[in-house]
Every structure is written in C-alpha cells, then in structure tokens.
Amino acid sequence: MNEKNKIRKINVLHLFEMAAGPSIQSHFYKKLGYGKSWVLSRDRINRVVDFYKEIEKFPRVRDVIREGLRRCKKDDIDIVFIHGSEFAVPIFKILTRKKVVLQYHGSDINHPARSKNIFRIIFRSMADAIIYNQKKMYDNVITIKNVRKEFHLNAVDTELFHPLNDDKKGKLAFISDNLDRPKTLKGLENFQDITIIDKKIQVIPYEEMPKILNKYETFIDYKVADYGLLLEEMSRTALEALACGCKVYHNEKIIEKLPEEHKPENVMKKLYSLFYLVLTGKEFQE
Numbered sequence: 255m256n257e258k259n260k261i262r263k264i265n266v267l268h269l270f271e272m273a274a275g276p277s278i279q280s281h282f283y284k285k286l287g288y289g290k291s292w293v294l295s296r297d298r299i300n301r302v303v304d305f306y307k308e309i310e311k312f313p314r315v316r317d318v319i320r321e322g323l324r325r326c327k328k329d330d331i332d333i334v335f336i337h338g339s340e341f342a343v344p345i346f347k348i349l350t351r352k353k354v355v356l357q358y359h360g361s362d363i364n365h366p367a368r369s370k371n372i373f374r375i376i377f378r379s380m381a382d383a384i385i386y387n388q389k390k391m392y393d394n395v396i397t398i399k400n401v402r403k404e405f406h407l408n409a410v411d412t413e414l415f416h417p418l419n420d421d422k423k424g425k426l427a428f429i430s431d432n433l434d435r436p437k438t439l440k441g442l443e444n445f446q447d448i449t450i451i452d453k454k455i456q457v458i459p460y461e462e463m464p465k466i467l468n469k470y471e472t473f474i475d476y477k478v479a480d481y482g483l484l485l486e487e488m489s490r491t492a493l494e495a496l497a498c499g500c501k502v503y504h505n506e507k508i509i510e511k512l513p514e515e516h517k518p519e520n521v522m523k524k525l526y527s528l529f530y531l532v533l534t535g536k537e538f539q540e
Contacts, residue, residue, distance in 0.1 A: 263289040264332045264529045269322050271295035271309055272337040272359040273490070274302035275387070278409050279525065281306050282518040288526045289332070292325065294318050305460040319345060326350040333529050338362035340377035347380050353532045357385040357406075358395065369394035382532045388487040404528055409521035410493045410512060414461070417499035418468040425503075426467070427474040428453055428491060437478040445474055463491075467498040475504040
C-alpha cells in the first residue's frame with residue numbers, strides 16, 4: 255500500500271508467544287508494511303503458531319531473554335513488545351533503554367494471584383504502555399504509577415477464514431484444557447443438535463479450521479475459565495467462525511457479522527499508532 259510505504263517504519267521485537275497473538279500480529283504487521291517484526295519464544299507446539307511460522311524457538315525462557323538482549327544490540331529494533339511476562343519488562347528497560355510495550359491476553363492478568371502480586375505490579379509499572387484485549391481486564395492491570403493502557407481487539411485472518419459455502423447446519427463448540435471442563439460441558443448441555451470437539455483428543459491443523467467452521471450454522475462460544483470466570487469477550491475461534499459466515503452464540507446473544515474493528519488492517523493500524531505515540535510522544539496522523 256503506497257501510503258504505508260511513506261510512513262515511518264517501526265521495527266518490533268515480540269517476546270513470548272501467548273495464545274498465538276504475537277504470531278498473527280507479526281504476520282500482518284509486516285504484510286501491511288508497518289515495519290520489521292520478529293517473535294522469540296520457548297519451544298512448544300501450537301497449531302496456530304506453527305501455521306504462521308513467525309517464531310524463533312528456544313529451549314528455555316533464559317535463552318529467549320539472552321537472544322532478545324543480543325538482538326536489541328545488533329538489530330534495528332524500536333519497540334520491545336512483551337507478552338504476559340512482566341518480569342522481562344525491567345530487564346529490557348534497564349539493559350537496552352528501548353521502549354517497552356506489555357500486552358495481556360487472558361489468564362496472564364485475569365487471575366488474582368497474577369494481577370495483585372506486588373512484584374508483578376512493580377514490573378508492569380515500568381512499561382511505556384500496556385495493552386489488554388478484554389475490557390474487564392482494565393481493573394486487573396494494577397500499576398503504581400500512571401501508565402498508558404489501551405484496549406486492543408484481536409485480529410482475525412480474513413484471508414484464511416472466509417465463507418466457503420451456504421449449506422451450513424447444526425451447532426459447534428470446542429473445549430480445551432485451559433477451561434473449567436465440567437462447568438463448560440454443563441453449560442453446553444443446554445444446546446440441542448450440537449457437536450462438541452475436544453481439542454485434547456482431536457488435534458485439528460489450523461489450515462483445516464475454515465473447512466470445519468464452514469460446516470456449521472452456529473458456533474457456540476461458551477467457555478468457563480479454569481479460574482472460574484465466564485469469558486465475556488468472544489474467543490478467537492468465535493471471531494474466525496463469524497469470518498466464515500457462521501452465526502455465533504455468545505453471552506445469550508446471536509452475532510451474525512464479524513465486526514470491522516477485528517479485521518487485520520484495522521487492528522494493525524491501531525497497534526502501529528500506539529507504537530508511534532510511545533516512540534515520538536505524538537499522535538499518528540496519516
């Protein structure tokens with residue numbers, strides 16, 4: 255895009271994969287021409303992460319930190335973008351003098367033991383900005399000084415997820431290990447003609463997800479987290495289902511269309527605008 259080629263490029267180093275958010279952000283950030291982007295994280299299997307192939311994997315957390323510090327000296331990095339791991343904020347603020355943005359994705363801040371831990375509070379307070387992707391997270395992002403906090407929605411890959419057919423029938427739901435399985439299953443009993451796929455038993459390659467979602471008329475987005483909280487924001491899978499033309503049942507409502515603000519171009523523009531503000535102290539103007 256020509257107008258993107260004229261803007262200041264901002265290069266970003268992501269640290270630690272969380273719920274595939276960094277992989278999707280890095281992929282579209284580069285694709286839309288905002289700057290270079292790298293993702294460093296521990297070596298673990300994740301079907302979404304492995305699909306995008308954005309991550310450079312390391313055996314231990316300390317290896318991720320060491321490589322991140324080395325990259326900050328070697329590469330032209332403007333922003334260190336840390337996902338969930340507050341302890342890394344002071345390390346990179348003090349040793350690299352780079353601007354640091356911290357993002358929370360869910361259980362990394364919703365659990366009271368993490369939200370109210372005094373050391374985590376001090377560490378997150380050293381960030382130049384904090385992003386959260388669920389509105390209810392705001393009260394949990396406790397700091398000891400005024401830090402800029404912004405609500406950012408998750409991006410949906412609308413190139414991969416799109417309608418494939420109009421012959422959709424029945425209802426679909428997923429359960430996984432990061433949920434309170436008994437409570438989630440109990441809630442799903444209220445729906446008739448529903449197919450429940452257990453991700454622990456049935457591993458679905460990410461590139462096959464659009465085909466599966468396109469089979470069903472309605473995706474049931476009902477999830478109780480393992481710390482007892484009924485998740486109020488739509489899951490990534492629910493958003494992907496909307497992109498495929500499915501209806502989504504969420505919090506006793508039926509949603510029929512993917513909100514425009516979840517499209518990659520809109521999510522990345524807001525993310526770049528925050529990076530620009532952190533670096534320059536000025537609002538980004540196209």
